[in-house]
Amino acid sequence: MDDLLAGRAQMGISLAFHIIFASLGVGLPALMAMAHFVALKKKDEVWLRLTERIARTFTVLVVIGVISGIVISVELALLWPDFMERAGPVIGVPISLETYAFFFEAIFLALYLFGRDRLSPWAHWACLIPVCLGGMLSAFIIVSVNAWMNTPVGFDYVDGEFRNPDLVEAVFNPSMPGEVLHMIAAAYVATGFACAAVYGTAMLRGRRGRYERAGLGLGMTLVAFWILPLGVGGDLAGRLLHENQPAKLAAMENLRETEKGAGLTVGGLVIDGENRFGITIPYGLSLLVGRDPDTVVKGLNEFPESERPPVAPVRYGFTVMTAIGTLIAIGFLAYWFGRWRRPRLLESRWLLRTLVACGPLSFVAIEAGWIVTEMGRQPYIVYGYRRVSESLTTSSLVDVMLFVFTGLYVLLAVVCVVALRSELKLTPERASPKVA
Amino acid sequence: MEDAAFTFLWVGIALYALLAGADFGVGLWVLAARFAGRGDDIRKAAFGYFGPVWEVNGLFMVFWIVTLYAAFPRATRVLATALIPLVLAALVMFVIRSAAYAMLHHGPERYRGVSTWAFGISSLVAAAGLGYAAVAPVSGFIRGDEVENAFYTSAVALTAIPLTLAAVAHLAAVVLAAYAAERHPPVVEWFRRAALGAGLLVLPLTVVFTIALADQVEYVKDRLTDPVVIPMVLGGVLIFLGTVALWRRRFTRAALLVFGGYFAGLVGGAFVPYPYMVLPELTIAEAAAPDASLLGYLIVTGAGAPLLVAALLALYHTALGPGRDGDRVRAT
Numbered sequence: 001m002d003d004l005l006a007g008r009a010q011m012g013i014s015l016a017f018h019i020i021f022a023s024l025g026v027g028l029p030a031l032m033a034m035a036h037f038v039a040l041k042k043k044d045e046v047w048l049r050l051t052e053r054i055a056r057t058f059t060v061l062v063v064i065g066v067i068s069g070i071v072i073s074v075e076l077a078l079l080w081p082d083f084m085e086r087a088g089p090v091i092g093v094p095i096s097l098e099t100y101a102f103f104f105e106a107i108f109l110a111l112y113l114f115g116r117d118r119l120s121p122w123a124h125w126a127c128l129i130p131v132c133l134g135g136m137l138s139a140f141i142i143v144s145v146n147a148w149m150n151t152p153v154g155f156d157y158v159d160g161e162f163r164n165p166d167l168v169e170a171v172f173n174p175s176m177p178g179e180v181l182h183m184i185a186a187a188y189v190a191t192g193f194a195c196a197a198v199y200g201t202a203m204l205r206g207r208r209g210r211y212e213r214a215g216l217g218l219g220m221t222l223v224a225f226w227i228l229p230l231g232v233g234g235d236l237a238g239r240l241l242h243e244n245q246p247a248k249l250a251a252m253e254n255l256r257e258t259e260k261g262a263g264l265t266v267g268g269l270v271i272d273g274e275n276r277f278g279i280t281i282p283y284g285l286s287l288l289v290g291r292d293p294d295t296v297v298k299g300l301n302e303f304p305e306s307e308r309p310p311v312a313p314v315r316y317g318f319t320v321m322t323a324i325g326t327l328i329a330i331g332f333l334a335y336w337f338g339r340w341r342r343p344r345l346l347e348s349r350w351l352l353r354t355l356v357a358c359g360p361l362s363f364v365a366i367e368a369g370w371i372v373t374e375m376g377r378q379p380y381i382v383y384g385y386r387r388v389s390e391s392l393t394t395s396s397l398v399d400v401m402l403f404v405f406t407g408l409y410v411l412l413a414v415v416c417v418v419a420l421r422s423e424l425k426l427t428p429e430r431a432s433p434k435v436a
Numbered sequence: 437m438e439d440a441a442f443t444f445l446w447v448g449i450a451l452y453a454l455l456a457g458a459d460f461g462v463g464l465w466v467l468a469a470r471f472a473g474r475g476d477d478i479r480k481a482a483f484g485y486f487g488p489v490w491e492v493n494g495l496f497m498v499f500w501i502v503t504l505y506a507a508f509p510r511a512t513r514v515l516a517t518a519l520i521p522l523v524l525a526a527l528v529m530f531v532i533r534s535a536a537y538a539m540l541h542h543g544p545e546r547y548r549g550v551s552t553w554a555f556g557i558s559s560l561v562a563a564a565g566l567g568y569a570a571v572a573p574v575s576g577f578i579r580g581d582e583v584e585n586a587f588y589t590s591a592v593a594l595t596a597i598p599l600t601l602a603a604v605a606h607l608a609a610v611v612l613a614a615y616a617a618e619r620h621p622p623v624v625e626w627f628r629r630a631a632l633g634a635g636l637l638v639l640p641l642t643v644v645f646t647i648a649l650a651d652q653v654e655y656v657k658d659r660l661t662d663p664v665v666i667p668m669v670l671g672g673v674l675i676f677l678g679t680v681a682l683w684r685r686r687f688t689r690a691a692l693l694v695f696g697g698y699f700a701g702l703v704g705g706a707f708v709p710y711p712y713m714v715l716p717e718l719t720i721a722e723a724a725a726p727d728a729s730l731l732g733y734l735i736v737t738g739a740g741a742p743l744l745v746a747a748l749l750a751l752y753h754t755a756l757g758p759g760r761d762g763d764r765v766r767a768t
């Protein structure tokens with residue numbers, strides 16, 4: 001395999017693996033904090049049990065999440081030494097701030113899991129606050145670094161180097177608001193649906209006690225807080241693309257020619273470079289990105305062949321993400337409508353099946369969204385300045401690395417599943433953390 | 437400013453080497469305990485210590501790597517390119533070690549045997565690999581973006597391996613003895629003897645390594661009579677005092693002294709090749725980022741450090757300090 005492809009594939013596989021654990025790392029502390037709060041307020045056994053299950057799940061996921069993060073942080077330099085050398089002065093400082101976020105997250109998580117006997121109940125609960133904030137802060141920083149790769153600002157570009165860095169400007173780069181809001185919201189929404197899916201599955205299997213209903217409701221409550229920000233963030237991200245990364249937007253829509261009053265094509269396939277079988281909403285794209293039917297949207301024709309991202313994966317990634325976005329919105333509305341007006345709806349197998357599907361699908365949407373973001377930036381590693389091909393290591397070990405690490409991720413995935421199953425089956429005395 | 441960042445870098449590396457190094461040593465002792473027929477007892481004590489702290493300890497690696505990215509981007513490129521085989525091997529071991537830990541701690545009983553092996557061996561290979569890689573920048577074998585093949589079989593590199601292993605075993609045993617004294621009295625003596633034994637090994641291995649290094653690198657040899665070695669001598673004295681304390685069963689004091697000794701030795705040792713960062717390719721100043729980045733780095737790190745230290749102390753105290761009665765595993 002060509003080394004460049006191997007390097008890109010490895011980066012993609014590593015991040016695709018990490019993002020699952022990272023999203024849960026952002027979301028699960030919030031679920032735990034909510035469940036534990038209700039448990040303490042109501043002195044309710046059911047909510048304590050719920051808290052403890054989530055905590056046990058989290059302790060296993062953290063082991064895998066942390067090692068996957070450590071691997072990526074080293075891989076960045078191993079695979080893209082030239083990128084790290086040139087961009088390090090700009091993005092290194094934000095990343096070092098992120099280390100602190102990790103530290104606080106990890107320290108207070110350990111205090112929460114192992115300090116139950118030594119802390120008062122509310123102090124024990126309060127340990128979760130820095131855990132939540134730490135996860136959110138680390139997501140903020142790393143995504144803002146990614147946004148900087150998409151819309152690099154805050155430096156003078158001299159002789160191929162990023163000089164005179166302005167770190168604040170770099171962190172608050174033009175893509176940052178959309179990407180950060182959208183990603184953080186996605187992490188919470190996906191975690192909420194994952195929780196709902198677990199208890200929805202139990203209910204489909206006939207266990208319809210107070211415990212299962214509480215678990216389902218807990219997940220859907222987290223979704224309720226974040227689904228609107230998710231939509232607002234996605235819309236914002238799209239409009240920012242129109243301003244800052246028109247090539248990516250053109251690839252997402254497979255817009256071949258620049259158009260005034262461009263339509264929005266929903267679904268369909270890309271065949272021989274053409275959109276086929278999709279439904280086109282007239283003026284849709286112009287309205288979405290410019291809030292005006294006459295907005296001019298740049299097409300792929302504006303960019304030389306060598307500057308265009310690969311259209312099909314970007315387009316399919318976007319299609320999958322938005323389709324899932326629509327589905328989860330329907331599931332969300334149906335559930336809360338049931339809670340509000342139609343308790344019988346909550347018993348329906350169809351609703352439960354939809355919610356169960358939304359769990360894994362929201363993670364698929366996250367992966368698809370990242371494919372849009374990352375492949376849509378091609379051929380650049382730092383958009384407009386440095387190409388991916390210039391940044392790859394000169395080492396000949398890249399393809400070996402790809403195979404070895406792919407194998408290791410399979411191992412980690414298997415271990416994660418086996419350990420989770422065993423941890424959740426353990427009797428309370430043998431289980432590691434006892435929060436309740 | 438680059439010297440301040442370089443000091444932070446080495447404080448991070450030293451904390452990583454000490455705390456995570458001790459964690460690697462835990463793998464060794466868990467394995468050794470299996471052979472000694474004390475598997476369960478020792479493993480329980482070892483993981484009682486390891487469980488709450490390993491994640492935080494491991495983060496020191498992210499801390500210093502990121503310092504390298506932010507403050508010494510040129511060194512990042514040189515080291516990431518030259519040391520890729522060793523770093524890769526260490527990464528593979530890290531992953532296996534985490535998988536083994538997840539299985540040991542959370543997985544079903546039936547995988548305990550194989551996970552113990554995997555945990556022990558990957559810990560040792562990772563530690564050895566890191567020790568091996570860590571001497572490359574002072575060995576003089578890095579030229580351009582490559583490390584000469586002769587490095588891999590040089591006396592400096594080869595003596596670094598046993599020294600690293602002995603040191604992590606020493607650190608782990610010292611800290612486990614102190615932990616066991618608070619929480620698991622039945623295994624204290626076992627760890628005390630282990631610590632004394634490992635400490636005895638470290639001494640001659642340090643001498644051999646130093647001779648090999650001085651023999652290989654003229655620049656280092658010239659510096660051995662310079663005041664720059666004072667912190668290292670001080671480190672040696674502290675480790676000696678720590679060993680005396682251990683002998684007299686002052687476990688907490690012993691752990692603090694030994695850790696302090698290694699810390700002084702490592703941070704002091706980093707300044708022996710001064711002003712070089714990668715001898716003789718790159719000085720600290722050449723490797724450093726522009727001033728604006730260094731300043732940003734120092735502000736962020738300097739402001740966060742006191743908070744971090746406070747939170748760390750809270751954690752170590754809560755998780756490892758004197759337990760309530762319920763936590764003690766009583767001598768039967």
Ligand code: HDD
Nearest residue numbers: 179182183186234237238321322325362365366369370373
């Ligand atoms: C639960 C997951 C999820 C769902 C349902 C959606 N997204 Fe998304 N999307 C993400 C999860 C995600 C993501 C994984 O979080 C990405 C990748 C990079 C980022 O910042 O967010 C992303 C990226 C991303 C981007 C590219 C941002 C960039 O490159 O700067 C756009 C334009 C959208 N999304 C738009 C949408 C729209 C209009 C949606 C509504 C139907 C939508 N997303 C649903």
Ligand code: HEM
Nearest residue numbers: 008011012015016019142143145146370374375380381388
């Ligand atoms: C966690 C979610 C992420 C996923 C799933 C993801 C996915 C991917 C994929 C698929 C590629 C290969 C793209 C291609 O070459 O066509 C890639 C490349 C890359 N990503 Fe990401 N990415 C994520 C987040 C990030 C973040 C937050 C950063 C920066 C801090 C980042 C940095 C990079 C770099 C440096 C490359 C290699 C250069 C390139 O291909 O542009 N990624 N990623």
Ligand code: HEM
Nearest residue numbers: 022025026061062065066069070072073102135139142498
């Ligand atoms: C969108 C992208 C990302 C998000 C949202 C994210 C978020 C997170 C979160 C929440 C955790 C804690 C995981 C847990 O406790 O289970 C984590 C761990 C980690 N991540 Fe990521 N991350 C992303 C990408 C990256 C990238 C590109 C790197 C490499 C620079 C990275 C490096 C790490 C490291 C080293 C850890 C382990 C830290 C620890 O011990 O908690 N992450 N990440």
